[in-house]
Amino acid sequence: EIVLTQSPGTLSLSPGERATLSCRASQSVSSSYLAWYQQKPGQAPRLLIYGASSRATGIPDRFSGSGSGTDFTLTISRLEPEDFAVYYCQQYGSSPELTFGGGTKVEIK
């Protein structure tokens, strides 16, 4: 099983600032099969990024993903008020077994 470790656990930032979220895998994620999701309280997760760097339909270009192998990053270039949420990474390179990271909460400073 590939274990995904997200850091930091909580990120305290102000609107307009840049957010950098990390997702580290216990072993290489094949073909960069890594996705990122955003979850707001009381809502289902929303797909942001897949294939490590491709934005899902309708996702603003302030969200970007990068990385390969075992180290992946989600960057939000300028935080908007609606971006304060919890973010999860998910690997699907070892499909059929899928795993999620523990999440990073981006909170208003």
Place this chain on the structure above:
Amino acid sequence: QVQLQESGPGLVKPSQTLSLTCTVSGGSISSGGYYWSWIRQHPGKGLEWIGYIYYSGSTYYNPSLKSRVTISVDTSKNQFSLKLSSVTAADTAVYYCARGAQGVIFDYWGQGTLVTVSS
């Protein structure tokens, strides 16, 4: 626009079987290439993949839950279902159904349903 909606009891007694159904609208569940999935989230915690059923009928389960999980599909009703047996309080969670695409990313989700295991 694909939509998914979970339904089922919100309270299950310990040792019994949790049963949930996901109704899909806006698309056929038997159309090719999708992994009809269940994911859960313990209160205040992260996401846990439970398993999925491929459009062909093949199933894949999280090894940690495999002995207790069954996912099935009813194409006539455009629904798929989850059964989790021998539940304990540790199975209390919000259960989501989701559509898996492109091997496997979850592009559409239900709103989630809270299932509490308690006597």
